[in-house]
Amino acid sequence: MSFLYPSFLWALGVLAVPIIIHLFNFRRTMRVYFSNNRFLKQVKEASTAKRRLKHYLILFSRLLFLFFLVITFCQPVIPAKEQLGSDRSIVIYLDNSQSMSAQLADKTKGLDAALGFARSIVQLFPPDTRYKLITNDFAPFSNVFKTKPEMIDLLTQIRLSSVSRTASEIQERIRQDGIRAKEIFWISDFQKSTFGKLQTNRDSSSNIHLVPIAFAAIPNVFVDSAFLENPFAAGGEKNVLKVRVRNDGMRDVDQLNLKLVINNVQAGTSSVDIPQQGVAETSFDITTGLSGINKAKISFNDFPVSFDNDFYLAMNFTEKIRVVEIKNANTPTPIEKVYGNTGVFQFTGFSADNFNYNFLSQADLVVVNGLNSIDPSLVSALQGYLDNFGNVLVIPGNRPDLASFKNLLRLPNVNVIENTQPMDLDRPDFDNPFFENVFEERSVSLAMPKATKKLDWGADRSALLRFKNDQPFLSSFSRNGKLYVMSGALESELTDFYNHALFVPVMYRLAASGKKNESRLYYSLRESFIGVRMDSLQSDEPVRLIGQEELVPSQRKVGESIFIDLPKFSISNGFYNLVSQGDTVNLLAFNLDKSESLLAQYSGDEVKKMMGDGTNVSIFEATSVGTFSNEIKERYLGTPLWKYALLMAIAFLVVEVLLIRFLK
Template sequence: MNFLYPGFLFALLAIAIPIVIHLFNFRKFKKVYFSNVQFLSAVKEQNSSREKLKHLLILLSRTLAIIFLVLAFARPFIPSSNQSINNASGSLVSIYIDNSYSMESLNKEGSLLEEAKRKAKEIVNSYSLTDQFRLVTNDFEGKHQQVVNKEELISMLDGIKISTAARSLQQVMNRIETDASANKNEATYLISDFQQTFVGKQPIKKNESIDYSFIKLNANSLPNISVDSVWSISPVHLPNQPEQFVVQLRNYSEEDASDIPLQLTINKQQKAISNVKIAAGKTLKDTLSFSGLKGGWQKATITIKDFPLTFDDQLNFSFKVAQDLNVLSISSNPSEKYIRSLFSADPYFKLTEMPESNIRYSAFEDYSLIVLNSLKEPSSGLAQQLKLYVENGGSVVVFPDLDVNAANFTSFLTSLSLPGVQQLNIGPAIASTIDLKHSIFNDVFEQVPQNIDLPVVNRYFSYAERNSSNKENILKLPLNRFLFARYNIGAGKIYLSASSLSDKDGNMALHPVFVPLMFKIAFASTKEQQLYYTTGKDNLLESERISLSGNQTLKLVSEDFEVIPEVRQTPGKTLLYVADQVKRAGFYDLKKADELLSVVAFNDDRLESDMHYANENEIKALFGKQNIAFYNSKKDALSMNVELKNKSSELWKLCLILAVVFLAIEIGLIRFFKLSKNI
């Protein structure tokens, strides 16, 4: 016999109390003078022996009552004969409960989550008192990784609720095996509906020292349509300008869906509506057009109506409508007109001009785009500041002065990690070619003619290319030379031209392609925030570089929730680590003190939207020759051979009953054991 709480056995010292009471509770007899001593002696002997017997029986009853009461608190049990002698410390049992959105589905037993809890309790109750348990859910919470006893685990099971986190089977097994104990016999039970998206299609590896048992709950396949994703067609978001967003819907059922209402709201105002039809098992893209947005951050929501599953019927996203875009032009020629005329034509662009002789380096970070036009003597200090600006995410366009000192200009270019000048080419006008597949020209041309008119040059630099891995040609010249190219450097970009904007060098500044080229470069220089993130999956958020003093912090704030992320500064951006703190879909304001920096949108993972389930053969095929046990939810703990292997006989109830019985005997002896008198 073993004890679950052997420390309570020290309370057996309490049996000394009734013994002491018995020893010091002698009854004093009063002397009675009687004429015949013979009769007095007979009465005395008879009463003394009966009273001594009564006291001994009471002492025995009290002692046994205390002993069995102490034993009841020590929780005695008789281990099963099948338990190994070397396994006296018990087994470690891990139980995974799938609490994803799909477990909200109903079957004949109620919700799948409640059925999973009942199955888990059956398994727990079939193990012995020396066994230890660990609970795992999709939340991957630290408290669920603690080793607990039977009663504590059952209490934890009652507190499990549906979670927004979606995991894969391999992730769950990796989590369990991370805390595997080498000193215990470990068994693991995974209780789930085993969606196909949860199981996956890749082979799964497991720890051979752990016995896995898969318990599949019987779930019904349900029709479901989800708002899958959204993206913007508009290159930039301007106040009171037309906007276009593409939304993708997915039909996971085997039947066509028709008359699905689709609605777009921005800042709680309806902006676009549609009615769509989606074929079975297909996706549909629908373009939503609207206008009339004001400047600032926009909180947008796309909503459909679909039953019975509704968790994926809404998609949140956020974006910023900028009031303006700051452009800096640095030139050695005060009469320069092309850059000024280009960006002054649209009020969205706020152009600032600086002469080459008076450049304020500290103001560079205030501009999204810097244009260098025909600099006569570019300095090393300018090159150093521009390189820092580009590595932090800025964009620079360089139009050279072809009459500049080649050696000086080469030194400036190499300081920016650009190729140096090889030679100046002068000759007849040469026509360029255009890379229409480049991202700069996306949505620029509705139709491209066969004999397209392109810029021509009669003077241009050829550059000594050393490493072209970060180079993208936009406008090309013969002999594998470029007229205009982009170099990706750090987090930013530098656009280098082979010719100047002067009329004597070519017609690039006067050509119609110059306007969309420069505008698309300016639009691309803005740092767009990601439209939305996924709860439980995206733990790293990216933002424009945020300057913080020593005692300042950032926080994500929703209506009744606040997160303080870990902040890391990288070139060109600020990274925010939120770990697993964001568990609910919605909008979160990124604030520095009371200043609103941006709005971040979160959505639930669409991994749970596909309500198709893997069968036993599909699951076993992923494990290959690895041994696993697979059970249907209709089978109980006895059918899984858990009861016979692990059940121990508990004796605490018997001890408690015996303690009450001996207390009753004591009371009976005191009240009904009468000492007869011999007269």
């Protein structure tokens, strides 16, 4: 034990006063004469003994009263277990991710408890202590140390953030302050899914105090992923939205009702049963053809964890598929007619002797149609385009040159077939994903077109279309991109395929499969940048993101694509319009990183072991602000005893009064 004001101990000299009063009785005595005082003497002796005991007890009570009163003013304390450094600098990392909205056992939100702990730290330490507050946003205010009033005001402004941070990111951010020794309070729920790995090169001169926010055992349901069966619904055709829902809890969820809203109009509902720690899939039929930009949201009720009950989707059908046709002459072809829908396709046709190779890099699909011989320079350009993840459809002429087609196709068994008769095509394989969602009914008696075979490349069990003799008519080969090869020419005397009802969906699917950089349904806020292709980027004016607030993010343009660096501390989950020159050119949907919805936690002991289990790492096990404050006082400020000393002084004063009043 020690005293905060030991100089006040000189006041113990006041203990001599009651002793002096006791030793020297200044009251004057009176002598009384009696004829016989034998009996009075006996009474006097007995009374004197009792009076002497009473006086001693009163003296003892007075001495103890004065002693404890002096000790109270000396401020006795039990010394603190730990001491602050001379610079009195404290860094507080406060986890304000969305998972901190979960509830503790006493129904308090995790962020509210964390803020209470942070306020206790600021209020209890000496006034000259400097503080730095770091949150998941890594906001500018975390760059400098703050005074106590500034820190208290700053804590009132902290809100939940959409940004998740790994432990290594937090460590790196703390190190940016320098290498001077300091106290670090790490207030977090230590979520397993986002914690990641700790860096091993820790600064042993810093004392790290772990303050775990331990949640109650709360189940959580969230959307794991969502996708369209037909990623590009050309012409607004029927589509199906597939949704996978995950249950992170330890009990089954029955009859969870999901609702799909498109453009603020309810488009469907679905009920799903999800096993514990499992995933279930459901679907929504999108029967109404969608075009342009559409805002979709999947929502459900899941209490008490509700931060991930909404899932946002951007259904953009504004980007056109760019098709380039290379043909013999500038005459209309079936390819030009099928891709003539200007609302869906941007079609450009060139003759083989007047082709601008620069158009290859901009095309989603290149159709080489009706050529009998292919120039070596064109072969080289097409191979480079394929190697760069391009997509090429090769349709031979009526008299293909074997050497040039071998160079282009790079198929070892390719041969030219002559003097053949038209053959019937076999019905499509309805289970092939290429034809998924094309046919309303799977009719076995579907009338099929005829075609004359001009190229042969051997057996192909995975061909998209085959003749009835099982030989391939349309095959797909994987390069870096996709190479599609048709065995016959699209000429009236050789085939009626281009007049058949199957021709349009097949050609649409070929074009849609080649679409590059198409807008995704949604992005995760954990992504650092996104790439979006736009039809026109003629202006140097930067594009803007307009949602809950307007942002001008860092961006760079490459060709007709724009790459945007996501400002994590400013952007939140929801919809953002991509605006260029005052026009909305795209819609982006952002959702929280799904790992944030996995609420499993590390304990304080587990985190300490990951940090090396060193002596400079300690754990605060407090579950409430009151117990946390007491633990702070015990560790850093010591245990004050003046209240107990004052209580003892009052107690002995009461004892003295009782002795005087009741002891006869």
